[in-house]
Amino acid sequence: MSMVSIIARRELGSYFATPLAYVFVLIFLVLGGVFTFYIGGFYERGQADLVPFFSFHPWLYLFLVPAIAMRLWSEERKSGTIELLLTLPLTKMDAVLGKFLAAWLFTGLALALSFPLWITVNVLGSPDNGVILASYLGSWLMAGSFLAIGSCMSALSRNQVIAFITTVVVCFLFTLSGFPLVLDALGGWAPQLLIDAIASMSFLTHFTAISKGVIGLRDVLFFVSLTVVWLAATAVVIELKQAD
Amino acid sequence: MIEVSHLSRRFGSFVAVDDLSFTVRPGEVLGFLGPNGAGKSTTMKMIAGFIAPSAGSVRIFGRDVQQQTQDARRLIGYLPEGAPSYEDMRVMEFLRFIGKVRSLRGADLDARLDSVVERMDLGGVLQQRIETLSKGFKRRVGLAQAILHDPQVLILDEPTDGLDPNQKHQVRELIRGLSDEKIVVVSTHILEEVHAVCNRAIIVAHGRVVADGTPAELESRSPTHRAVHLHLAEAYAGAVAAIAALAGVREVRADADGKRLLVLPHPEASPLAALARLVHDRGWVADELHVERGKLDEVFRNITREAA
Numbered sequence: 413m414s415m416v417s418i419i420a421r422r423e424l425g426s427y428f429a430t431p432l433a434y435v436f437v438l439i440f441l442v443l444g445g446v447f448t449f450y451i452g453g454f455y456e457r458g459q460a461d462l463v464p465f466f467s468f469h470p471w472l473y474l475f476l477v478p479a480i481a482m483r484l485w486s487e488e489r490k491s492g493t494i495e496l497l498l499t500l501p502l503t504k505m506d507a508v509l510g511k512f513l514a515a516w517l518f519t520g521l522a523l524a525l526s527f528p529l530w531i532t533v534n535v536l537g538s539p540d541n542g543v544i545l546a547s548y549l550g551s552w553l554m555a556g557s558f559l560a561i562g563s564c565m566s567a568l569s570r571n572q573v574i575a576f577i578t579t580v581v582v583c584f585l586f587t588l589s590g591f592p593l594v595l596d597a598l599g600g601w602a603p604q605l606l607i608d609a610i611a612s613m614s615f616l617t618h619f620t621a622i623s624k625g626v627i628g629l630r631d632v633l634f635f636v637s638l639t640v641v642w643l644a645a646t647a648v649v650i651e652l653k654q655a656d
Numbered sequence: 657m658i659e660v661s662h663l664s665r666r667f668g669s670f671v672a673v674d675d676l677s678f679t680v681r682p683g684e685v686l687g688f689l690g691p692n693g694a695g696k697s698t699t700m701k702m703i704a705g706f707i708a709p710s711a712g713s714v715r716i717f718g719r720d721v722q723q724q725t726q727d728a729r730r731l732i733g734y735l736p737e738g739a740p741s742y743e744d745m746r747v748m749e750f751l752r753f754i755g756k757v758r759s760l761r762g763a764d765l766d767a768r769l770d771s772v773v774e775r776m777d778l779g780g781v782l783q784q785r786i787e788t789l790s791k792g793f794k795r796r797v798g799l800a801q802a803i804l805h806d807p808q809v810l811i812l813d814e815p816t817d818g819l820d821p822n823q824k825h826q827v828r829e830l831i832r833g834l835s836d837e838k839i840v841v842v843s844t845h846i847l848e849e850v851h852a853v854c855n856r857a858i859i860v861a862h863g864r865v866v867a868d869g870t871p872a873e874l875e876s877r878s879p880t881h882r883a884v885h886l887h888l889a890e891a892y893a894g895a896v897a898a899i900a901a902l903a904g905v906r907e908v909r910a911d912a913d914g915k916r917l918l919v920l921p922h923p924e925a926s927p928l929a930a931l932a933r934l935v936h937d938r939g940w941v942a943d944e945l946h947v948e949r950g951k952l953d954e955v956f957r958n959i960t961r962e963a964a
Contacts (some may be wrong), residue, residue, distance in 0.1 A: 495706050499729060502758045503726075
């Protein structure tokens, strides 16, 4: 068993040792349902698909994922266990990956527990299950990117509230980076190249592309590489802040 | 063997540890003493590999903590200050996790777990969440995780801080019970602890070593080392002058009523025998007569103040 999986198991165990896991899953499912049925108009649309469910995921994740991510490192730092963890014979990357993986698997579980919606839509009509599968995958990948950002923000502060707020802000910028709110702020002074680069960072754009059923390499790669970069940044931040 | 050579650590412009060098050999239980803020914890953290030195190196049996990090860490058991642990875990679950990270498996792991549970007397709390345990038990859980892999080197940062006298006694017994072959470094600012468990003491102040020796050697640096306390039943006339005239007596201090006397000897002299004879010959009644070993905290205060 590798160090990463030992760490991930311990982390996952600790989610379920407290009400955290149950509260999170419950709220995720309830809110997902509210968005789908009331705001998304699941029945009124008269279409057999899960678009109303998935299209709200970026917004749902925007405040639910930081709630999971904020404790990743802040808590270790605050309780002092970071000193225990990082003097054990494992690398920083083992610890970063193990913790991330536990959180990611956990959001995957919450996502998977929305399966009654999938059953419902299959009972009511004949949806394109390929598209639904792609949407699930895309949603999970996006959750991973949110988590990786949160992991880094959490490593920056021993205060979980600060970790939560900074994660929400950064994730919000990434979610909307292709939209006027962000781009207008850059227009006029930033070079076009930078504006294009930032515009291409939008979670919404990439997620929408995947949830249309087209699992494009570009979009998958976008979320994967963003996750990798933020996790690497987490390791760097931990190294720099270790002495504090 | 732990070789600390020219170890320094700066935090911004503040120098926490300043060119520290010392070696600890197997069988030594080193008390690492110093006032708060002297750089004790920072040094312990660098030995354990938690923070990197600004300069210098630490080698554990030849393995550099910064270069051969994993190899060095495998040899070390570390109890960080305050004995942090994952409080939402149960004791057994926590120790098992540490064991797995320490690459213990199957029967080996079970045997080691049984051994530390027995040694730390944790049998009754194995299924309790760590957060529900008393401070003393938490400390024992911390010690248990540190010795789980039977390490050659044990680094304990203030292992008895904040415990009640019984718990302190227990923890000291545990440290004393460790094998003679091991290296133990205990940081503390409690001086009685040095007497209780250490066979060597290093005093640091402002990040530097200011004294290094056995507890007895350090005590002999006390001004009251080998001084004799004499408590007479009444204030006899001429007693102070008679005692001061004895060979080897440097000074006699008497308190206001003249009954309590402190006889300070010249260096290397031991006036006890002559004093006892004098008391006997003059027919004085003495309620108390004993020799001071020297006060470690006096030495500690003098040395650390000089350094400031």
